[in-house]
Amino acid sequence: MPSTLTRLAPLVLTALSCKAGVIQVADLPVFHFGTPTVVKELALSSKVENPTLTADSLQIFFTTNRNNGTNSDVWFARRSAATEPFGAPEAVAGVNSDDRETSAAISADGLTLWWGSERPGGAGDVDIWVSARASTSGDWSTPLDLAPLNSSANDIPRPPGQHGLVMPMASTRAHTDQYWTYLAARADPGSSFETPAAIRELQFADRSTVDAFLTDDGLTMLFSASPTGNEEAADAGTGDDAGDAATGVATSTTANLFVAYRPSTSEPFSVMQALTDLNTSFDERDPFLSADGSTLYFTSDRDGTLRIYTASVTR
Numbered sequence: 514m515p516s517t518l519t520r521l522a523p524l525v526l527t528a529l530s531c532k533a534g535v536i537q538v539a540d541l542p543v544f545h546f547g548t549p550t551v552v553k554e555l556a557l558s559s560k561v562e563n564p565t566l567t568a569d570s571l572q573i574f575f576t577t578n579r580n581n582g583t584n585s586d587v588w589f590a591r592r593s594a595a596t597e598p599f600g601a602p603e604a605v606a607g608v609n610s611d612d613r614e615t616s617a618a619i620s621a622d623g624l625t626l627w628w629g630s631e632r633p634g635g636a637g638d639v640d641i642w643v644s645a646r647a648s649t650s651g652d653w654s655t656p657l658d659l660a661p662l663n664s665s666a667n668d669i670p671r672p673p674g675q676h677g678l679v680m681p682m683a684s685t686r687a688h689t690d691q692y693w694t695y696l697a698a699r700a701d702p703g704s705s706f707e708t709p710a711a712i713r714e715l716q717f718a719d720r721s722t723v724d725a726f727l728t729d730d731g732l733t734m735l736f737s738a739s740p741t742g743n744e745e746a747a748d749a750g751t752g753d754d755a756g757d758a759a760t761g762v763a764t765s766t767t768a769n770l771f772v773a774y775r776p777s778t779s780e781p782f783s784v785m786q787a788l789t790d791l792n793t794s795f796d797e798r799d800p801f802l803s804a805d806g807s808t809l810y811f812t813s814d815r816d817g818t819l820r821i822y823t824a825s826v827t828r
Contacts, residue, residue: 541774541784543786543828544772544788544790544809544826544827544828545790545826545827545828546788546790546791546809546824546825546826546827547824547825547826547827548824549791549811549813549822549823549824550822550823550824551816551820551821551822552564552599552810552820552821552822552823553598554590554598554599554600554601554602555573555575555590555599555602555820555821556818556820556821557577557579557818557820558579558818559577559578559579559818560577560578560585560814560818560819560820561575561576561577561579561812561819561820561821562575562576562577562585562798562799562812562819562821563575563576563615563616563617563618563799563812564799564801564810564811564812564821565617565618565619565671565672565801565810566619566801566803566804566810567619567620567621567622567623567649568621568622568623568804569595569623569804570592570595570803570804570805570808571591571592571593571594571595571649572589572590572591572592572619572623572649573589573590573599573810573821574587574588574589574605574617574618574619574626575587575588575589575602575617575821576588576614576615576616576617576628577602580604583613584611584612584613584614584631585613585614585615586604586605586609586614587604587605587608587609587614587617587626587628588602588603588604588605588617589602589603589605589619590602590603595803605617605626605653606652606653607644607652607653607654607655607656608626608628608642608644608653608656610630610632611632612630612631612632612633613630613631613639614628614629614630614631615628615629615630615639615669616628616629616669616670616671618670618671618672619672620672620673620677621672621677621804622649623649624645624646624647624648624649625643625644625645626643626644626645626646626653627641627642627643627659627670627672627680628641628642628670629641629642629667629668629669629670630642630656634658635658635663636658636660636663636664636665637663637664637665637666637667637668638666638667639667639668639669640658640659640663640668641658641659641662641663641668641669641670641682642656642657642658642659643656643657643659644656644657659706661697661705661706661707661708662680662682662697662706662709664684664686665686666684666685666686666689667684667685667692668682668683668684668685668686669682669683669684669692669723670682671683671724671725671726671727672726672801673699673727674726674727674728674729674731674734675698675727675728675729675730675731675778676729677702678698678699678700678701678702679696679697679698679699679727679731680696680697680698680699680706680709681694681695681696681725681726681727681734681736682694682695682696682697682709682725683695683721683722683723683724683725684709687711687716691720691721692721692722692723692739693711693712693715693716693721693722694711694712694715694722694723694725694736695709695710695711695712696709696710696712696727697709697710712781712782713781714773714781714782714783715736715773715782717738719740720738720739720740721738721739721740722736722737722738722739723736723737723739723798724736724737724798724799724800726800726801726802728802731778732774732775732776732777732778733772733773733774734772734773734774734782735770735771735772735788735800735802735809736770736771736772736773736800737768737769737770737771737797737798737799737800738768738769738771739768739798740766767793767794767795767796767797768796768797768798769787769788769792769797770787770788770791770792770797770798770800770811771785771786771787771788772785772786772788773785788800790824791809791811791824793813793815795813795814795815796812796813796814796815796819797811797812797813797815798811798812798813799811799812802826806826806828807825807826808823808824808825808826809823809824809825809826810822810823811824
């Protein structure tokens with residue numbers, strides 16, 4: 514296992530052989546981004562992070578510690594059109610506890626919410642919990658511990674990709690101070706998730722990989738890289754970037770964003786690169802791509818406080 518993210522290099526200028534054929538660099542949806550802009554209506558004096566949105570982009574869910582300054586809760590905001598600003602944020606009634614909530618993940622249809630919680634009743638320190646509602650304006654059901662995905666360690670969710678059938682998640686079940694990224698599949702949106710499988714090509718000896726976002730075709734994954742040894746920071750996505758010239762990103766001690774590609778859903782992620790348009794010497798994490806692919810949401814503390822930013826996407 515490499516000690517640095519040397520595999521997260523810029524795209525090579527040759528084709529890569531694979532079982533299903535050949536990945537041509539020209540065929541990959543290489544990302545470029547516009548200048549990031551803070552989502553002002555959601556910017557608070559306290560940290561705001563983990564943004565995920567419904568497919569119509571009319572509701573955004575996130576976590577913030579604005580209420581008590583210590584433990585974060587799950588919040589959301591609505592808007593009437595994807596081009597309009599969000600309304601005043603509100604705590605999500607019925608899902609928060611007296612303990613820390615993190616990594617809010619809303620389903621594309623807005624009817625299922627997953628998040629990580631330290632509340633009692635789970636299998637580990639942070640467990641994945643789930644709640645559902647009948648409509649996007651309805652009440653949330655009593656939270657349930659999502660036992661098939663949880664371990665005696667820390668487990669945190671992300672919204673399911675691959676048309677809602679595969680959930681990327683992060684867990685410290687292999688190493689107590691290090692998160693690895695896992696994928697948990699299910700047969701259909703109404704079925705239970707099966708046991709998570711680690712993404713071996715994203716395992717590194719000296720840092721965590723977290724905050725994964727998997728596209729609907731299952732071939733592209735955005736994620737952040739985080740340093741080993743800081744459990745709280747890794748849970749939230751704080752980390753170190755690749756730290757060598759091969760990545761195209763200067764060495765730093767902060768979280769940065771990356772993208773990985775694979776030729777088919779049955780094969781490993783074989784081409785990876787840093788998102789140099791977005792990465793700075795501050796934290797960048799929690800990538801979430803809008804359903805139409807036009808906007809990337811992420812969090813950054815480049816102005817001193819963790820806030821939600823957007824950037825336009827071109828390929």
